[in-house]
Amino acid sequence: MTRKQYPSVLVMLGIAATILSGGCAQYDQMVMRRQAKVKVFEEDPFSSEKSSARLPVPGTVPQSYSSAPEILSKRKIGQNRYRTFCSPCHGLRGRGDGLVLKHGYDVVPLSFEHQRLKTAPSTYFRDVALNGIKSMFSYSDVLSRAEADAIAEVIKANDYGENLP
Numbered sequence: 001m002t003r004k005q006y007p008s009v010l011v012m013l014g015i016a017a018t019i020l021s022g023g024c025a026q027y028d029q030m031v032m033r034r035q036a037k038v039k040v041f042e043e044d045p046f047s048s049e050k051s052s053a054r055l056p057v058p059g060t061v062p063q064s065y066s067s068a069p070e071i072l073s074k075r076k077i078g079q080n081r082y083r084t085f086c087s088p089c090h091g092l093r094g095r096g097d098g099l100v101l102k103h104g105y106d107v108v109p110l111s112f113e114h115q116r117l118k119t120a121p122s123t124y125f126r127d128v129a130l131n132g133i134k135s136m137f138s139y140s141d142v143l144s145r146a147e148a149d150a151i152a153e154v155i156k157a158n159d160y161g162e163n164l165p
């Protein structure tokens with residue numbers, strides 16, 4: 001290596017180091033965790049509250065807090081859970097004609113109006129909902145005992161709710 005070439009190697013190394021470190025800085029920007037950003041409730045001299053998050057207007061309640069939990073009757077809960085979890089197969093009125101059966105489900109459940117089920121106690125319906133029966137699987141992972149009870153009452157009373165198609 002001649003004397004003349006020597007400094008230019010250093011210059012090249014310097015350029016390479018600059019490019020590489022610049023690359024890393026750019027990469028740092030791409031990692032969201034390290035990005036420059038405003039965090040919630042961080043100090044912000046530009047806003048009137050001096051905070052990055054707005055505070056609720058005095059005397060108001062944020063919309064997400066405003067709806068008090070709706071208290072549903074056992075009947076309403078039963079109808080709602082029946083429609084959600086049972087009607088796809090058993091039909092909106094418990095006749096064993098749910099949509100799933102119209103699309104190839106090949107075990108047709110009895111209508112709840114069938115004599116054998118008409119005379120069954122409401123606990124029978126609750127237990128079937130929670131334990132399943134033959135080809136029907138259990139719904140205990142999505143229904144509490146109280147919800148299954150509410151469904152059973154709806155079926156026994158033949159009271160599936162208003163405005164059914």
Ligand code: HEC
Nearest residue numbers: 085086089107108109110125128129133134135136139151
């Ligand atoms: C995926 C379809 C499907 C869903 C959803 C479903 N069932 Fe069933 N159910 C069946 C089938 C099919 C049978 C008949 C099982 C058999 O004979 O193999 C049955 C049987 C029953 C029986 C027993 C009828 C008898 O012959 O003794 C009851 C009671 C019942 N279901 C209640 C419910 C309740 C309550 C729900 C909602 C929690 C529900 N089912 C949800 C398909 C379903």
